[in-house]
Amino acid sequence: MSKPKILVQIDSDEHASLFDAVVGIDSGVDHLIPYASVQVAQVQNLVHGAMFTRGPADLRNTAIFVGGSNVATGERLLEAVSSCFFGPMRVSVMLDANGANTTAAAAVLAAARHLDLAATEALVLAATGPVGQRAARLLAGCGARVRVASRSLPKAEAVCQRLSEQVDNAQVTPCASDSPESTAAALQDVQLVIAAGAAGIELLSPDMLRDASALRVAIDLNAVPPLGIGGADVMDTAKERNGVLHYGAIGVGGTKMKIHKAAVRKLFTANDLVLDAEEVFQVGRELEQA
Numbered sequence: 001m002s003k004p005k006i007l008v009q010i011d012s013d014e015h016a017s018l019f020d021a022v023v024g025i026d027s028g029v030d031h032l033i034p035y036a037s038v039q040v041a042q043v044q045n046l047v048h049g050a051m052f053t054r055g056p057a058d059l060r061n062t063a064i065f066v067g068g069s070n071v072a073t074g075e076r077l078l079e080a081v082s083s084c085f086f087g088p089m090r091v092s093v094m095l096d097a098n099g100a101n102t103t104a105a106a107a108v109l110a111a112a113r114h115l116d117l118a119a120t121e122a123l124v125l126a127a128t129g130p131v132g133q134r135a136a137r138l139l140a141g142c143g144a145r146v147r148v149a150s151r152s153l154p155k156a157e158a159v160c161q162r163l164s165e166q167v168d169n170a171q172v173t174p175c176a177s178d179s180p181e182s183t184a185a186a187l188q189d190v191q192l193v194i195a196a197g198a199a200g201i202e203l204l205s206p207d208m209l210r211d212a213s214a215l216r217v218a219i220d221l222n223a224v225p226p227l228g229i230g231g232a233d234v235m236d237t238a239k240e241r242n243g244v245l246h247y248g249a250i251g252v253g254g255t256k257m258k259i260h261k262a263a264v265r266k267l268f269t270a271n272d273l274v275l276d277a278e279e280v281f282q283v284g285r286e287l288e289q290a
């Protein structure tokens with residue numbers, strides 16, 4: 001008989017994410033074991049507890065979910081988790097700190113329903129945040145030419161540098177979006193825009209959208225009014241407005257939830273999976289093709 005599925009939730013926040021716990025349970029996990037306020041130095045003991053308790057044949061029924069609101073800390077925790085594994089002594093692990101991987105994957109999948117990304121000029125606004133950086137990374141990985149926008153050009157340049165190291169042949173260009181004029185200029189000739197700004201910040205006005213004649217798909221990830229794309233609705237799901245298909249944060253959120261659950265289920269199919277941005281995106285692609 002196979003062992004119960006155990007998901008160990010490693011979270012850097014004071015309270016481990018209840019959202020991630022509920023999704024874990026809804027994904028079919030038998031036992032969820034949450035650890036809060038986890039620091040890198042504490043990871044080894046936790047991972048050893050997960051990987052030395054069951055024989056190699058049963059390790060696929062133990063998995064680790066790395067969460068928490070701080071994505072940079074989540075990345076360090078994932079690195080620490082992965083460094084504990086050797087030979088067959090490993091369990092599958094997924095990173096979705098702040099929902100960044102599942103959200104970016106859902107946004108890029110939404111775009112891919114309407115556009116050939118390899119032939120697309122895309123603009124990611126507020127591309128310096130964890131969600132925006134991952135969206136830009138996934139788009140670049142699909143062969144899109146990506147304009148990486150920030151209010152600060154040096155910050156956009158730094159993100160482009162990182163993307164060039166992470167993605168082979170990344171076609172990324174930094175651009176400033178520090179005024180309505182510069183944002184409108186960045187929007188010219190793009191077919192896709194993803195607004196990945198902080199909650200409650202409008203990045204694009206309806207006027208800017210009207211002037212963007214090449215635009216076909218506009219995706220907003222901010223669910224808190226004012227929305228990131230003015231004139232759109234948080235529920236939009238391929239809603240056409242003036243010839244542009246709009247997605248709002250909740251419109252994208254449905255796909256994000258499906259990807260999150262499918263990725264957790266995937267963890268229990270093997271004991272050697274590491275699900276970061278690209279792997280989570282692949283889970284989403286498989287869902288779309290099913």
Ligand SMILES: NC(=O)c1ccc[n+]([C@@H]2O[C@H](COP(=O)([O-])OP(=O)(O)OC[C@H]3O[C@@H](n4cnc5c(N)ncnc54)[C@H](OP(=O)(O)O)[C@@H]3O)[C@@H](O)[C@H]2O)c1
Nearest residue numbers: 099103126128129130131150151196197198199221222249
């Ligand atoms: N739908 C979902 O399931 C889901 C899940 C997770 C996140 N989200 C949403 O996705 C969005 C991005 O998340 P995140 O965690 O990456 O966001 P974030 O780190 O809070 O902010 C992203 C970027 O927004 C820009 N920004 C911050 N304050 C600003 C201001 N006052 N004016 C203009 N720009 C400002 C900054 O870029 P620059 O400084 O470079 O300009 C920042 O790097 C958020 O709206 C979040 O709520 C949605």
